[in-house]
Amino acid sequence: MTATANNWADKIRAGDVRAISRAITAIENHEPEAEEVLRLLFPDTGQAYLIGVTGSPGTGKSTLVDRLASRYRKQQLPVGIVAVDPSSPFSGGAILGDRIRMQGHATDSGIFIRSMATRGFLGGLARTTADVALLLDAAGKRVILVETVGVGQDEVDIVKLADCTLVVLMPGSGDEVQAIKAGIMEIGDIFVLNKADREGTDRFEQQLTAMLALAPERDGWRPPVVRTVATEDKGTQQLAAAIEKFRGHFAAAAPRNAKNVERWKQRLLELLQARLMERVAGEGLGEAALVAVANEVAERKKDPYSAVSEILARVGLK
Ligand SMILES: Nc1nc2c(ncn2[C@@H]2O[C@H](COP(=O)(O)OP(=O)(O)OP(=O)(O)O)[C@@H](O)[C@H]2O)c(=O)[nH]1
Numbered sequence: 188m189t190a191t192a193n194n195w196a197d198k199i200r201a202g203d204v205r206a207i208s209r210a211i212t213a214i215e216n217h218e219p220e221a222e223e224v225l226r227l228l229f230p231d232t233g234q235a236y237l238i239g240v241t242g243s244p245g246t247g248k249s250t251l252v253d254r255l256a257s258r259y260r261k262q263q264l265p266v267g268i269v270a271v272d273p274s275s276p277f278s279g280g281a282i283l284g285d286r287i288r289m290q291g292h293a294t295d296s297g298i299f300i301r302s303m304a305t306r307g308f309l310g311g312l313a314r315t316t317a318d319v320a321l322l323l324d325a326a327g328k329r330v331i332l333v334e335t336v337g338v339g340q341d342e343v344d345i346v347k348l349a350d351c352t353l354v355v356l357m358p359g360s361g362d363e364v365q366a367i368k369a370g371i372m373e374i375g376d377i378f379v380l381n382k383a384d385r386e387g388t389d390r391f392e393q394q395l396t397a398m399l400a401l402a403p404e405r406d407g408w409r410p411p412v413v414r415t416v417a418t419e420d421k422g423t424q425q426l427a428a429a430i431e432k433f434r435g436h437f438a439a440a441a442p443r444n445a446k447n448v449e450r451w452k453q454r455l456l457e458l459l460q461a462r463l464m465e466r467v468a469g470e471g472l473g474e475a476a477l478v479a480v481a482n483e484v485a486e487r488k489k490d491p492y493s494a495v496s497e498i499l500a501r502v503g504l505k
């Protein structure tokens with residue numbers, strides 16, 4: 188380990204905002220230094236509670252995150268917020284809006300806010316988010332809120348990292364219960380019915396509750412529905428209480444360990460895959476070379492099994 192990495196890690200542990208920001212950029216760009224720093228910091232992780240917040244665009248996720256963050260700050264808990272927007276390659280309007288809304292926290296050093304909009308060129312936004320969460324954990328954040336727009340597999344993978352996942356819904360505007368993607372329903376530990384000031388809230392809640400009643404309990408937990416009006420800070424106390432209840436429900440060592448082991452198993456597989464792909468790419472098998480091989484296979488000039496064996500042989504694996 189280099190002195191620079193050690194120094195950098197020390198600053199992160201101390202919560203130095205610039206050191207944290209630089210490390211996140213390094214993680215996003217897959218710089219080798221990022222891994223070095225993460226390795227040093229890993230023993231300091233495992234303290235933070237990670238809350239995933241997902242839902243369709245505009246349902247009020249950022250407003251809710253902002254409200255929850257304020258609550259945790261009142262309890263003196265250091266908070267990290269990561270807003271992931273996989274749909275836009277650059278920081279888009281929505282994220283800028285988030286920044287402005289979260290200005291209320293701008294002078295509070297106990298809160299760290301970062302938006303991530305870019306996919307690393309080697310893919311793996313979920314992996315990047317997981318590493319950023321570890322970093323914030325090592326930096327002393329005790330609650331980490333990760334906001335992501337729940338549409339694709341990437342987002343589902345991101346919330347899989349979370350200790351507790353909130354699915355944010357709102358009445359009306361086509362967000363009808365029937366239209367909600369099954370994948371999103373399955374990942375919710377708590378369902379937040381935000382914009383409960385709107386018409387159709389009662390009917391929506393009835394439908395949602397009926398639908399959730401059909402789903403099997405998970406380890407004795409039945410996901411509750413919590414009504415909120417985030418803009419007026421209504422129901423957010425009940426939401427924080429529901430999160431605490433969920434946390435308590437899974438606080439017993441055995442299920443928590445099982446969940447952790449399962450999560451690390453998945454992450455190890457992802458890392459292995461990523462590492463392997465990086466090595467393969469390093470051996471000159473980039474996109475173009477891969478297409479060339481795929482062409483040969485498509486034209487039946489080569490079988491796919493031999494093709495993969497040849498690729499593995501290039502990186503010294505049989
Ligand atoms: N009426 C009403 N409006 C709300 C409520 N919560 C949020 N809003 C408004 O809904 C709009 C979207 O809120 P955001 O918090 O940005 O929603 P979001 O889910 O983070 O949006 P994206 O990140 O773009 O997907 C804003 O104009 C909010 O002021 C609510 O409870 N009631």
Ligand SMILES: [Mg+2]
Pocket residue numbers: 248249250281285334
């Ligand atoms: Mg948002």
